[in-house]
Amino acid sequence: MSNKSNEFVIAIYVDNQFGVLTRVTSMFTRRGFNIDALTVGETESPEYSRITISLSGDGYAREQLINQMKKLFNVKKVEVLEDNASIKRELMLIKIYNKPENRADIHFAVDAYRAKVVDYTTDGMCIEVTGDPTKIDAFVELMKPFGIIEICRTGIVALERGTTSLLSK
Amino acid sequence: MKLTGAEIIIKTLIEQGVTDVFGYPGGQVINIYDALYKYSDQINHVLTAHEQGASHAADGYSRATGKVGVCIATSGPGATNLVTGIATAMLDSIPMVAITGNVPCSLIGKDSFQEIDITGITLPITKHNYFVNDVSKLADTIREAFRIARSGRPGPVLVDVPKDVQVATYEFEEKPIAEKFPLPIADDAQINEAVELLNASERPYIYIGGGAAGLGMGKEIIALAEKLDAYIGCTFMGLSAVNNDCDRFLGMQGMHGHYASSMAQKEADLILAVGVRFSDRATGKVSAYARGTKVIQLDPDFAEINKNVKVDVGIIADVADAFRRIAAGVTAHKHPEWHEKVDALRALEAASDKEVRRRAGDRLIPQVVFDIINADKPAKTIIATDVGQHQMWTAQYADFDGPRRFVSSGGLGTMGFGMGAAMGAYVATGDPTVLITGDGSFGMNLNELATAVSYNIPLVIVLMNNGVLGMVRQWQTLFFNKHYSNTVLDRKTDFVKLAEAFGAKGVRVSTPAEFKKAFDDALTAGGPVVIDTLIDKDEFVLPMLPPGGSIDDIITKVEK
Numbered sequence: 001m002s003n004k005s006n007e008f009v010i011a012i013y014v015d016n017q018f019g020v021l022t023r024v025t026s027m028f029t030r031r032g033f034n035i036d037a038l039t040v041g042e043t044e045s046p047e048y049s050r051i052t053i054s055l056s057g058d059g060y061a062r063e064q065l066i067n068q069m070k071k072l073f074n075v076k077k078v079e080v081l082e083d084n085a086s087i088k089r090e091l092m093l094i095k096i097y098n099k100p101e102n103r104a105d106i107h108f109a110v111d112a113y114r115a116k117v118v119d120y121t122t123d124g125m126c127i128e129v130t131g132d133p134t135k136i137d138a139f140v141e142l143m144k145p146f147g148i149i150e151i152c153r154t155g156i157v158a159l160e161r162g163t164t165s166l167l168s169k
Numbered sequence: 170m171k172l173t174g175a176e177i178i179i180k181t182l183i184e185q186g187v188t189d190v191f192g193y194p195g196g197q198v199i200n201i202y203d204a205l206y207k208y209s210d211q212i213n214h215v216l217t218a219h220e221q222g223a224s225h226a227a228d229g230y231s232r233a234t235g236k237v238g239v240c241i242a243t244s245g246p247g248a249t250n251l252v253t254g255i256a257t258a259m260l261d262s263i264p265m266v267a268i269t270g271n272v273p274c275s276l277i278g279k280d281s282f283q284e285i286d287i288t289g290i291t292l293p294i295t296k297h298n299y300f301v302n303d304v305s306k307l308a309d310t311i312r313e314a315f316r317i318a319r320s321g322r323p324g325p326v327l328v329d330v331p332k333d334v335q336v337a338t339y340e341f342e343e344k345p346i347a348e349k350f351p352l353p354i355a356d357d358a359q360i361n362e363a364v365e366l367l368n369a370s371e372r373p374y375i376y377i378g379g380g381a382a383g384l385g386m387g388k389e390i391i392a393l394a395e396k397l398d399a400y401i402g403c404t405f406m407g408l409s410a411v412n413n414d415c416d417r418f419l420g421m422q423g424m425h426g427h428y429a430s431s432m433a434q435k436e437a438d439l440i441l442a443v444g445v446r447f448s449d450r451a452t453g454k455v456s457a458y459a460r461g462t463k464v465i466q467l468d469p470d471f472a473e474i475n476k477n478v479k480v481d482v483g484i485i486a487d488v489a490d491a492f493r494r495i496a497a498g499v500t501a502h503k504h505p506e507w508h509e510k511v512d513a514l515r516a517l518e519a520a521s522d523k524e525v526r527r528r529a530g531d532r533l534i535p536q537v538v539f540d541i542i543n544a545d546k547p548a549k550t551i552i553a554t555d556v557g558q559h560q561m562w563t564a565q566y567a568d569f570d571g572p573r574r575f576v577s578s579g580g581l582g583t584m585g586f587g588m589g590a591a592m593g594a595y596v597a598t599g600d601p602t603v604l605i606t607g608d609g610s611f612g613m614n615l616n617e618l619a620t621a622v623s624y625n626i627p628l629v630i631v632l633m634n635n636g637v638l639g640m641v642r643q644w645q646t647l648f649f650n651k652h653y654s655n656t657v658l659d660r661k662t663d664f665v666k667l668a669e670a671f672g673a674k675g676v677r678v679s680t681p682a683e684f685k686k687a688f689d690d691a692l693t694a695g696g697p698v699v700i701d702t703l704i705d706k707d708e709f710v711l712p713m714l715p716p717g718g719s720i721d722d723i724i725t726k727v728e729k
Contacts, residue, residue: 019300023292030293060475067472073297073317 006058007036009088009158012051012069013043013077013167020074024051027072033057033065037090037155045167048076054133054156077166081158088158091130093118094140097147098125109142124149170342174304175200175335178268179208181311184343187239189213189230189596191223191589195243196283197270200335215596215624217589218616220247224254225589225614226596228263232576233551233594235383237264237318244271245283248329249290253583255325256294260580261406262379264323266314267291273333274302287329296324304337308344316347322380322470352469352487359484360491363465364498366439366482370463372507373399374437376422379406379579380444380468384489385572387411390443391418393496398504399441400511402430404451406579407444409569419511423451424714425561428521428725429514431712434459435720436510441495442466444488447477448580457719467491521725533681535559535708538631539566541685542603547692550601551576551594555587555610558639559631561710563605574600585613588628592617595626601692602627608634608658618671621697629691630699632664635706643709647727648716668699679703 014020021040028035036054043050057065062080069078081088096106098121110117110127113135119126129139133156140151160166172180178201182190192214194202205214217223220242227238238258242251248269258265271277272284288300297317299310307330314326367373375394382403387410394401394417401411402422411418419430434440440462445451452458455477464480466473467488474483484491526536539562542552552567553576554560560577569575576594578586588611591604611632621628638656645653668675674694678684684702691698713724 019288022289026292064472064476067476071470071472 007054007056008062009052009054009081009086009156010066010069011077011079011081011158011166012053012075013048014051015074015076016042016047016049017074020049021051023072023074024069027068031064031068033061037153039155039157043167044165048167052156052158077169079166079169081160086158086160088132088156089130090133090136090156091128091154092136092139093126093128093152094143095124095126095149095151096143097149098123099146102146106143106146109139113139115139170340171338172341173200173204173336173338174307174330175204176207177304177307177339177341178311178330178335179204179212180341180343181308182239183208183211184346185237185312185315186346187212187237189215190239190241191215191217191226191230191593192241193217193220193223193243193247195247195270197244197272197332198241198247198335200332201241201268201270215592215620218619219614220250221253221585222589222592222614222617222620224251224265224267225257225583225586226593227265227267228254228258228586229553229576229590229593230597231258231263231265231593232590233573234597235573236597237266237315238593239266239268241268242270243283244269244287245285247283248285248287252290252294253585254589255291255327257578257581257583257586258325259294259296261578262322262324264318265325266311266318267325267327269327269329270335271300271329271331274331275333277331287327291327294325295327298327298329300329301334302331304334304339307334307339308341312344312347316349320350321352322468352490353471353485355467355484355486355491355494359482360494360498362482363441363484363495366463366465367397367441367495367499368502370397370439371504372436372438372510373397373504374434374440375399375401376434376440376442376445377401377403377407377410378443378445379404380446381488381492382407382410382444383573384410386489386492387572389493389496391415393492393499396496396501397499398502398507400433400507402426402434404445404448405564405577408564409572409575412570413568419515421564424453425565425710425712427565428518428712428723429511431720431723432514433511436514437462439463440465442480443492444468446473449477452478453714453722454717454719457721531681533679533684533702533704535562535633535704536566537681538633538684538702538704539563541681541688542631543568545685545689545692546603547601550574550603551591551598553577553587553591553594553602553604555604555606556582556584557607557610558643558708558710559605559607559610559633561640562633565710567605584610587611588614588617588621591628592621592624592626595628596624601629603629603631605631605633607639608632608636608660608664609638612660612662615667618668618673618697618699622672625696627695628697629688630697631688631702632699633702633704634664635704635708636660637706639706639708640710642706644716646707647713647724664699664701668697673697673699675699675701677701677703
């Protein structure tokens, strides 16, 4: 997903209220935008939640999306997080088969990706990986030959580099 | 002063300047109706036959005045019956506040009797909506609803109030009418850019939309057209912004626009679009629209700039302010070649009109219906419509003598809009009100005749009866090999008797002389009159851009 050249990530501050997430996602449906990933959580201010959305689209779609988003009354800030000026991270839990003949390869991969084995049984293991979405994608590719049982990804969280704060911008 | 939630609702409406509301009582709004009873000396409630009628009435009330229209309905089916009216208001940017009751908070989420998630349902068709679960927030929520409804690009706001919140009491203190959010003000650089383009233009076309129609700027628009030696055209929603007696006004352009207006827009080298959103019905095939023509767009809604048509100068602004600054900046011009071109287009249009009339002989055709209406209607007449062929004929042929005198559902194209909307417009203004409708549309909400009779609303209802769903039939004729699938109504309804059964007057006409007499009589009847106006089922709305086609595909005549 993160290899698409027209993918972009936007950060949105919204009122921390009942139903606001629905308002945002309903707008996406209504205007025909397709979300690749969405995360939402508390922020430094109890009044606001922060939504991070990654999606693909051309310049027109990007402009439209931001304009339509800004029209929602519970949306306080919308910002595109440009690749070179922001940190993007994602967390993944991946469950794979633990076959003796693959064990060593898996451990090498876990080391190389600074991942962690967080559950281990004689026939399966669960690995936690954190990083840039491209790194997560690569790790998934790497694990495919060993037999993936289940994957759960959080979607991107992202912050701008430096000392800026979106809310006070 | 401690009041119940229901009283707070009504007191806040009164405080916000509301004098009339439209609605229908029910289990979860009994308390609100009790408050209406208590304050009936300060606020007038019109009981419609159906909640949909109430929503369209609130909408018509707003279209005719610019004030926020208000409707009230109970939970469940009452609320869902408002949905079409709310969506109609949304698509045409009409300020409206809809108040619905809901089951008490303790019963929410339990599929209780007449419980429905109306905020969820109306999420995509309101500018904003609220579920108020705390009586202490009720008054301020309603104030904010009014503020949002009327600010910037207006629109409908729904406030859903559970029964227990209507019953609970809280301190109420009257506040002033909520001020609008300030409109964006255009910067000088952009105004100058627009002025330069206009000064350099040889073939300017001023294009008025719904965002400018209600501003009462007709004279200023004409003055700018004269200064620039420009022509004026409009969208469907822009009708009545400029009086039809202005000789620079070419009328509506677009799918069923006037030939000269659509062609002049194509021939123009510059379009000054004022409060226009470039709907697909106005542009035709968008990739072919305004090719090689510069476009300046003025709109208060930043999301409209470059949404449908990529413009050369997009000015996010208080439209009236930006328009005036541009008008003050431009210099006077003369464009004789532009006149010649447009005169030639107008001559073609006039010749085609003459030919239609010649062929019709003394039959009652839509053009003649409007000749009579235009000649005999009193000053300040409001013309409301339903949706279909009759609506497009109204847009093409009706004359307007002031802003807000055209009341019609543009964006959503809501059949059944007319009865409610016409009543709302009349309640708001007391001005003569004519409803142009068709037998299809009228069939959808004719129950509101009961309301018009009860409140003695003297609507002149011109029912253009061709026994078919004419607009769809027209498409079937042109694009579906005359397969008239389910568009031949051939119903046995006797509209004269039907009118009489409701307590209204009814008259059937089929010739120009009969129509004239009936129309003139209806104007002074003192109550609603249905004029069952028989026209041929194969009258077409022309010109027409075929669906998905561009101005180059314009159809100006059909051999029957």
